[in-house]
């Protein structure tokens with residue numbers, strides 16, 4: 001499984017992180033179904049230009065200039081920030097997390113292959129891929145070529161043969177020294193944005209593999225270009241058996257969340273700085289199917305926080321005894337998640353288990369098993385004493401009875417009540433105050 005990673009020039013926004021949670025769920029669902037997953041993700045630390053279509057300045061070098069840091073420092077800093085977000089959202093790390101700058105040789109090799117086959121041409125600012133030579137260039141998006149061309153004309157480069165052609169290798173500007181640049185058979189420069197994913201996926205997963213993911217906006221540009229150049233270079237079709245794309249998290253009113261518009265909400269601004277558990281965001285995204293757009297508002301945080309805390313409380317109230325996984329419930333949960341990752345339905349199944357007449361211990365075992373997919377850290381919640389627990393009425397009655405016994409110095413009765421409470425899954429800890 002190959003998933004496109006971040007361009008490391010700023011903090012990832014919540015929309016970016018929605019995609020990574022969806023991919024994590026996919027990976028967990030496959031693992032839960034006993035598949036062995038080899039997951040590769042790239043880190044784009046060079047070559048992603050401001051215009052997406054090989055025009056404008058390199059995003060990482062631009063931030064370096066405005067902050068007085070080196071491009072390498074910027075890339076390292078935001079790579080760490082990204083990894084931190086993955087950890088906070090309980091996303092399982094990829095088996096391989098590879099940087100574009102560590103794989104320049106592989107990218108040059110693939111461009112050479114394309115050149116030998118006659119799919120490339122040179123213009124003043126770089127080596128480009130001739131998309132008109134690929135018969136089914138739009139097969140991933142199913143868009144009409146005319147529509148794609150129209151979109152591409154917005155950032156037209158007059159020297160290109162076709163508006164949809166894209167850069168494989170960009171030359172360093174003559175009047176300015178870049179921080180990240182390498183020698184190549186075509187001159188000093190740096191790779192285009194798309195070639196890194198083709199070169200690294202083939203390097204780490206082979207010329208053909210099962211799953212490739214990203215956000216929906218990758219379909220018509222980034223993934224279309226990755227697909228065209230990889231299948232051309234290797235000659236092996238299909239390159240990828242299954243493509244999965246996650247829908248956007250939009251700002252209120254359907255506006256696209258974009259760093260340039262200043263509309264950026266991050267895990268830090270919306271959760272960590274407000275002392276809200278970041279897993280509340282993970283929970284919020286699980287309430288919307290990954291192919292449905294989600295709209296961002298403060299209300300989402302409030303309702304997700306309530307929903308998540310409610311779930312934790314209910315689970316804490318089950319006690320600490322772990323029984324047997326209920327087979328029927330597990331079959332239902334499996335049907336939900338295998339129905340194109342229907343997580344809203346899977347969460348409803350969790351609530352059904354909580355309401356069922358299973359024993360508390362079996363409920364707990366079953367839900368903790370589901371959490372291998374949900375990734376909501378529910379096991380930790382059971383152990384975490386800081387969570388406010390609603391004490392069930394029967395336990396409270398026993399506690400009251402025990403207090404009376406202790407006040408009367410009836411230690412034998414108090415100890416018996418303590419054991420009875422323990423057998424129900426609650427432990428009494430006396431403090432000096434008592």
Ligand SMILES: [Zn+2]
Pocket residue numbers: 003004005197222226
């Ligand atoms: Zn990619």
